[in-house]
Amino acid sequence: MVTTRxxxxxxxxxxxxxxxxxxxxxxxxxDALGRxxxxxxxxxxxxxxxxxxxxxxxxxxxxSELAAQGRTAAVCASAGNLGQALAWSGRRRGIDVTVVAxxxxxxxxxxxxRALGAELELVDGDFEMARARAVDIADxxxxxxxxxxxxxxxxxxxxxIGLELASDxxxxxxxxxxxGGGAMATGVGYVLKTLSPGVEVICVQPHGAPAMTRxxxxxxxVTTDSYDTIADGVAGRxxxxxxxxDLLQVADDAVLVHEASIVTxxxxxxxxxxxxxxxxxxxxxxxxLEDRDRFAGRHVATIVCGSNVxxxxxxxxxxx
Amino acid sequence: MVTTRxxxxxxxxxxxxxxxxxxxxxxxxxDALGRxxxxxxxxxxxxxxxxxxxxxxxxxxxxSELAAQGRTAAVCASAGNLGQALAWSGRRRGIDVTVVAxxxxxxxxxxxxRALGAELELVDGDFEMARARAVDIADxxxxxxxxxxxxxxxxxxxxxIGLELASDxxxxxxxxxxxGGGAMATGVGYVLKTLSPGVEVICVQPHGAPAMTRxxxxxxxVTTDSYDTIADGVAGRxxxxxxxxDLLQVADDAVLVHEASIVTxxxxxxxxxxxxxxxxxxxxxxxxLEDRDRFAGRHVATIVCGSNVxxxxxxxxxxx
Numbered sequence: 001m002v003t004t005r006x007x008x009x010x011x012x013x014x015x016x017x018x019x020x021x022x023x024x025x026x027x028x029x030x031d032a033l034g035r036x037x038x039x040x041x042x043x044x045x046x047x048x049x050x051x052x053x054x055x056x057x058x059x060x061x062x063x064s065e066l067a068a069q070g071r072t073a074a075v076c077a078s079a080g081n082l083g084q085a086l087a088w089s090g091r092r093r094g095i096d097v098t099v100v101a102x103x104x105x106x107x108x109x110x111x112x113x114r115a116l117g118a119e120l121e122l123v124d125g126d127f128e129m130a131r132a133r134a135v136d137i138a139d140x141x142x143x144x145x146x147x148x149x150x151x152x153x154x155x156x157x158x159x160x161i162g163l164e165l166a167s168d169x170x171x172x173x174x175x176x177x178x179x180g181g182g183a184m185a186t187g188v189g190y191v192l193k194t195l196s197p198g199v200e201v202i203c204v205q206p207h208g209a210p211a212m213t214r215x216x217x218x219x220x221x222v223t224t225d226s227y228d229t230i231a232d233g234v235a236g237r238x239x240x241x242x243x244x245x246d247l248l249q250v251a252d253d254a255v256l257v258h259e260a261s262i263v264t265x266x267x268x269x270x271x272x273x274x275x276x277x278x279x280x281x282x283x284x285x286x287x288x289l290e291d292r293d294r295f296a297g298r299h300v301a302t303i304v305c306g307s308n309v310x311x312x313x314x315x316x317x318x319x320x
Numbered sequence: 321m322v323t324t325r326x327x328x329x330x331x332x333x334x335x336x337x338x339x340x341x342x343x344x345x346x347x348x349x350x351d352a353l354g355r356x357x358x359x360x361x362x363x364x365x366x367x368x369x370x371x372x373x374x375x376x377x378x379x380x381x382x383x384s385e386l387a388a389q390g391r392t393a394a395v396c397a398s399a400g401n402l403g404q405a406l407a408w409s410g411r412r413r414g415i416d417v418t419v420v421a422x423x424x425x426x427x428x429x430x431x432x433x434r435a436l437g438a439e440l441e442l443v444d445g446d447f448e449m450a451r452a453r454a455v456d457i458a459d460x461x462x463x464x465x466x467x468x469x470x471x472x473x474x475x476x477x478x479x480x481i482g483l484e485l486a487s488d489x490x491x492x493x494x495x496x497x498x499x500g501g502g503a504m505a506t507g508v509g510y511v512l513k514t515l516s517p518g519v520e521v522i523c524v525q526p527h528g529a530p531a532m533t534r535x536x537x538x539x540x541x542v543t544t545d546s547y548d549t550i551a552d553g554v555a556g557r558x559x560x561x562x563x564x565x566d567l568l569q570v571a572d573d574a575v576l577v578h579e580a581s582i583v584t585x586x587x588x589x590x591x592x593x594x595x596x597x598x599x600x601x602x603x604x605x606x607x608x609l610e611d612r613d614r615f616a617g618r619h620v621a622t623i624v625c626g627s628n629v630x631x632x633x634x635x636x637x638x639x640x
Contacts, residue, residue, distance in 0.1 A: 011339050026368035031435060048346035052594055103323050115351060217491050274372055274627040276594050307594040 005152055006190045011159045018060040019089075021049050022161065027168050027301070030273035037288045042169060042274065046306065047281070053233075053306035055085035058157025058183065059257040062146050063089035065153065072096060074147040077134035079107025079127050079180075079233050081082030081306050082154075087116035087144060098143075098200050100134040102126050106232060106278075106310045126165040126227065148245045157185040161183060161281075161303060162176055162191025172199055173298040176284030178305050179203035179254060180234030182243035188303070189250030203247070203254040204283040206262065209235040214256040215244050230317065231262055233280035233306055260266075261286035267318040268302070278309040279317075322513045324566040325472055327378050331479045331511060338380040339409075340481065341369050345481075346490050347621070350593035357608045360619040363491060363593065364481060364625065367601070371432075373553075373626035374504065375405035378477025382466050383409035385473065392416060397454035397464040399447050399500075400429025401472075401626050406466060407436035418463075420454040422446050425631045426552060426598075448557050457502060459493075469501030469563045478504040481623060482511025485519075489621050493521055496604030496622040499523035499574060500554030501530055502563040504625065509570030517529065523574040526582060526604040529555040533574040535564050550637065551582055553600035553626055566636070579604035587638040589624070597631040 015023060026045040028296060034041040048056035053153055066074055075098040076086050083099030090097040090176060097118040101110060106200075113120050121137070123129045131147075138145035148154050165188065175192060177185045189201040205213040208229030214222040216245065227235045265282030268289075269275045284302025288295050321407065335343060346365040354361040364391040366374035386394055395418040396406050403419030410417040421430060422445060433440050441457070443449045451467075458465035468474050485495060485508065495512060497505045524531040528549030534542040541564055546632040547555045567574075585602030588609075589595045604622025608615050 019344075024344065026341075026346065028369050030372075031370060032432065035435070047594065048365050048368060049348050050351060052350075112352065115355070270596065271631060274367065274596050274629075276590065276596055309589060309594075 001156045001248055002190060002193045004186060004190050004249050005242060006156055006159060006187065008191070008194055009158045011163060011191060012135040014061055014160055015163070017064050018057050018157065022056040022060065024107060024164060027164065032071065033128050033268060033272040034266055036272050037058050037285065038160065039288065039295045039297060042172060042299065042301040044165060044301055044303045046161070046304055047277065051081070051088050052308050053081040053082045053085065054158060054161060054184065054303070055081045056088060056158050058154035061087040061153035062151065063093050063095055063156045064087065066095055066144060068188055071144055073141065073143040074146055075100065075134050075137045075143055076148070077127065077130040079235065079279065080105045080113070081233055081308060082148050082195040083113045083118060084109065084116060084308070087113055087118035090164065091117050098137060100130040100137065102130050102149060108310045109308050112308065127235060132296040149183040150240050154183040155187040159187030159191050162188040165301060166191055166195040169301050171299050172301045174202060174300045175205055175298060176202050176287050176302040178234050178280045178283040178303065179205040181236055181240065182212055182247050182282070184303065184305065186243060186246040186250060190246065193250045200252045201250060202287065203251050204287040205234060205254065205256055207256045207258055210256050211237050212239045213243070213256055214240045216247055216251060219248060224294040230259060231279040233278060234283070255287055257286040261289045263317045264289055270318055274316065275304060276307055276309065277304055278306045281305045281307065322510060322569055324510050324569050325562060326476055326479060326507065326510045328511070328514055331476045331483060333360065334381055334476055337384050337484070338377050338477065342376040342380065344484060347484065347487055353588060353592035355450060356588055356592050357605065358612050359608065359615045359617060361525065362492060362619065362621040364485060364621055364623045366481070366624055367597065371401070371408050372628050373401040373405065373406045374412045374478060374481060374623070375401045376408060377480050378474035378503065379405040379409040381473035381477045382406065382471065383413050383415055386415055386464060387413040388577065389442040391464055393461065393463040394466055395420065395454050395457045395463055397447065397450040398467070399555065400425045400433070401553055401628060403433045403438060404429065404436060404628070407433055407438035418457060420450040420457065422450050429628050432538050432628065447555060469503040470560045474503040475507040477507070479507030479511050482508040486511055486515040486620060487518065488562055490573050492621045493617050493618040494520040494522060494615065494620045495524050496524055496607050496620060498554055498600045498603040498623065498625050500600070501556055501560065502532055502567050506563060506566040508623070513570045514577060520572045521555060522607065523571050524607040525554060525574065525576055526543045526551045527576045527578055530576050531557050532559045532564070533576055535559045536567055536571060536574040537632065539568060551599040551603060553598060554603070575607055577603060577606040577610050581609045583637045584609055596622060596627055596629065596634065597624055601625045602625065
């Protein structure tokens with residue numbers, strides 16, 4: 001029995017609350033990608049929705065809860081995808097959303113947060129500075145702060161991906177999950193370890209932003225002074241203790257990958273599967289590239305978690 | 321009552337035969353695309369499956385029928401997508417598939433047909449030459465020839481897209497459908513006109529391959545001596561009389577678009593929705609671009625029907 005903060009019944013019930021546009025996303029094998037990687041690769045595509053990432057699954061839960069409580073405002077720090085998703089979910093329920101982000105976040109993400117009608121506040125410094133500023137704003141205004149990975153709704157929303165994998169990916173040996181704050185990894189990992197305990201759960205993070213992975217290996221929170229990676233969606237320095245505790249229960253391994261592998265992963269997803277993805281969504285493919293023997297002949301599923309990328313940077317990276 | 325060769329009960333039953341991997345595809349509004357085009361735009365994404373086009377819906381029906389009849393071989397002419405789909409559906413059922421294609425078809429399509437284990441025969445000349453050669457092969461070998469758009473399974477398979485649109489796109493005013501041989505247009509159009517008669521059905525074809533559109537307007541088969549378009553998936557010269565008859569029952573309009581609009585459509589789908597598509601899949605957006613006033617303020621759905629494109633050509637077209 002896997003014991004985390006998450007609850008399987010609540011996760012099942014979440015499917016009734018989340019807009020169906022975020023649920024039952026495509027899961028399929030682009031053969032050409034698998035041939036290139038030497039294993040069967042299934043992609044779970046989380047980008048074909050209005051916010052182009054999986055984050056809507058969690059923000060739908062948060063926003064419906066806020067609406068039920070009669071709340072009319074919320075604030076979150078975001079690397080860019082949570083902010084878009086909260087803006088989308090909030091807009092439909094009359095909730096004013098404020099997003100705090102780093103000035104260095106991808107322009108495409110910032111632009112889409114604004115386009116969805118959210119108030120966007122930019123901070124100098126990295127994601128952790130945005131997190132600190134969101135705390136202040138929530139205190140000043142007395143509004144709910146949505147904290148990615150700490151707030152159980154963000155984990156349990158992401159966990160609905162796990163329900164879909166558990167029911168549709170019966171032949172999968174391993175699931176590769178991008179690791180940032182940990183909402184997706186703990187959510188999907190919890191459901192898999194509960195419903196499909198034989199499936200291996202591997203988290204993938206960049207060497208350039210390794211705090212949570214190091215923490216998982218050392219079984220205690222390890223912070224870093226900075227991060228440096230193109231995978232902006234998973235970059236942070238301060239792992240949340242409660243999330244680490246959960247991750248220790250559900251992950252079989254946590255690996256780090258190099259920037260060059262992330263770039264190659266993005267290129268292969270374009271060339272072999274026709275998918276434009278943001279760097280964080282290529283972490284799974286990067287992990288296969290860095291350890292081909294480990295995955296050879298196996299059936300590996302990877303969650304393509306977002307496609308919000310600045311195209312100029314994308315073209316520079318993939319050389320196309 | 322709309323009367324065509326198609327049958328609603330058979331189309332509903334088809335959902336039980338078609339591999340779920342091709343069904344219930346994403347339907348969503350990429351806001352940024354709509355803002356650019358001046359109307360609400362929903363995309364029905366038919367590319368997130370193992371053959372990267374909608375054609376699997378029809379070939380699943382064909383192949384399961386062949387298997388039920390104990391047949392072990394089939395041949396088809398293809399611009400590239402039908403061949404991949406028939407190869408995929410046939411492989412799973414032990415059916416040897418031969419695909420006849422023009423030597424000028426996109427290399428990516430030809431390569432994937434081979435990779436799926438089909439026998440590929442290339443002909444000099446265009447798609448109509450491949451069609452003629454497929455007739456010969458079927459006669460020589462005594463095997464079933466699968467004729468796109470004429471064979472009712474190809475239309476009724478595509479028509480399952482219409483079921484999904486009719487149930488999920490209640491607020492849609494207009495559906496834009498790429499028009500080639502007519503399987504998708506008659507299939508989707510038939511279901512919409514039967515279940516959602518208020519939805520306008522508009523077919524879109526390139527000026528460079530206008531035979532079916534001209535035929536629709538003149539209400540008789542009009543052939544052309546040649547075609548010249550980057551939208552290889554919809555290029556043909558000889559409309560099939562039975563398909564034209566059906567199309568006359570279900571289409572409200574058929575419009576022609578210029579190559580430059582197709583290219584701009586592909587670029588906008590990339591820049592505003594993060595989607596890499598083949599030219600035929602951009603015909604709907606091209607139609608909006610060429611007649612913005614007609615669609616202003618309306619809710620338009622467009623079927624993104626395929627993403628099998630040679631990346632070199634793609635980059636050349638979209639300038640990225």
